[in-house]
Amino acid sequence: MRNFLPFRSALLVILLASVAMAREREPISRTVYLSDERKAEVPSVYVAGEMVTVLRFEKPCDRERTKMLGWEGRFEPVECVGKKVLVEPLKDLNPEDGFLLVVTLSDGKELPFTVTARNEQFDHQVNVFPDNETKGALKSRLTYAESRERVLEEENERFRKEASSIDHALAALLARDALKMTPFVKQYVSLAKNPRGAEILVTALTSKKPNKVAVVINLKNNSPSETWSLMEARLVAEGSGEQRPFALRATQESWGPGGESGKIAVVFDASAFDLKDGPDRLVLELFRRGSGVREAWVFLDRHMLGL
Structure with missing residues (x-):
């Protein structure tokens, strides 16, 4: 096992979006009751x-x-x-x-x-x-309550499914630095820095029984003023962009400015490389909340992972 590779030769090629310097913000709609x-x-x-x-x-x-x-x-x-x-x-x-x-x-x-x-x-x-008592205000509150109830029901159903998921359990252990309690073995480590202040250390791991791949992202937010929050993560086949299922666990929802750090762990079945055309590489994409673009993405090569 090699513990560290230079950035250009690493299995994990971490690309950070050049447009990340732009101060883009996420548009939202909300309601104000005076x-x-x-x-x-x-x-x-x-x-x-x-x-x-x-x-x-x-x-x-x-x-x-x-x-x-x-x-x-x-x-x-x-x-x-x-x-x-x-x-x-x-x-x-x-x-x-x-x-x-x-x-x-x-x-x-x-x-x-x-x-x-x-x-x-x-x-x-x-x-x-x-006026909080107008027909429009009352209707707006009712619509919000019904929407919130649907969201909570969907979240509860997702939590029930994840509670019985082996991949989610493994991802939770990796996010908590409990590598010894998992079957994973480290393969490669790579480090990159974002122009906006994020420092990202990525570790790739594999296991034979069960045959799975894991990626642990140790993220440190060095920005003096901006919070870093993960909006979405995707695992896709290079070329076709076809999405693959995976489990994700993180130590927190956001990283405060001034050096706050935490982990994101992703676990997926190695068979993700075998679907349809059998792509040699998968791409793990990270989307930062507020930017609307890929903040970083990681290439995973099946041959260099030994799969």
Whole structure:
């Protein structure tokens, strides 16, 4: 067994997306229910450069009395279109930036918002309900509750299946540094650094009985300000892009800035190389939340793994 290989000759070729330097954010839609209490906190609206954020209300807005303070040179003019208000910054804001937006509805009610930014997401659409008891607000709450119930049912079903999965059990042990409690043997290790500050150490492992492959990713977030979160992982055949099943376990959901580290472990059956055209290489892809692109990907060669 070789413990470490130079980056260019390693079995695990770790590629880090060059576009990772771009401060891309994930668009989201959410609902805001306002309070009539005088001390209620002014809600924030999170925007991204050259992207339109839509605030949607139950009543039309008053174009003449809807305005944002200090927007000149930083935003396109705020637009009222029926029941919608459109906000578009000319470039990204910093999280410490804040602009006061006052939306006046057709009934004269004034609604203040703080327009700002956050690192990983921005508001594509914000549904605003000034009155929590209107028919629209109650319907929105009911729809959310039903959607949340479906999500929880799906998650519970997935957890039940994973609880009886050998691959998930093995991945959990590897993520917790319990290699000796598994049948896996280390094959190769490779190290790469991301321009945004992520340091990724990848270890490939195999076992004969059962005939499986594992990848353990030790990730350290060296960014001084940004959190690293895994949005999705995929195992695909090189060339065709056909996806393969695998089990994944991680020590945490996100990695805080300033050097926080943790592990992601992936386990799959070696027969993943045998489907259809029998690809010689599989690709493990990692998608970081907020970027929308592959943050890193790892090539796994069946022959160099000894399969």
